[in-house]
Amino acid sequence: MPVRTGPSPDDSHDIVYFRRHKTDDAAQACPGREFLDACPTGVRAKFRAVLVAVATAPPKRFAGGGYWEAMKAAMTGWYEVRLDGPGRHHYRLFCLLDYDAKGRDKPLLVVVTGLDKPFRTTFSDADYAAVKALGEEYRRRNPRSIA
Secondary structure, three states, X not given: OOOOOOOOOOOXXXXXXXXXXOOOOOOOOOHHHHHHHHOOHHHHHHHHHHHHHHHHOOHHHOOOOXXXXXXXXXXXXXXXXXXXXXXXXXXXXXXXXXXXXXXXOOOXXXXXXXXXXXXXXXXOHXXXXXXXXXXXXXXXOOOOOEO
């Protein structure tokens, strides 16, 4: 039997929130948590329930009716939790899976940020670029900057 040297994608994941580092943001914002806290109550509760279900499944085994999706093309490597709220408004949490975080026994499901949009609209390339920039900031440091 091989010796295990770190977290595995087969393990349940810890849910954490990316916290901006003080050298990048003096306020040390936590964009994913701030987005989640600003969502309508029902959307916020559903997001939290989906995150727990995905993290315990673990993510690669989660089969949840379109709530948890691997992104494609320019966003390959990212995952999104997709929910609709009042007025069919769309809410998205953008997440990363992290198996390399120093000092962690379990892999991480990292909530990086969120965006929302009206029904039948799309996010812009600039929106996705901003999400990716936060992900790059997260990955630059290890130990990770998390809340």
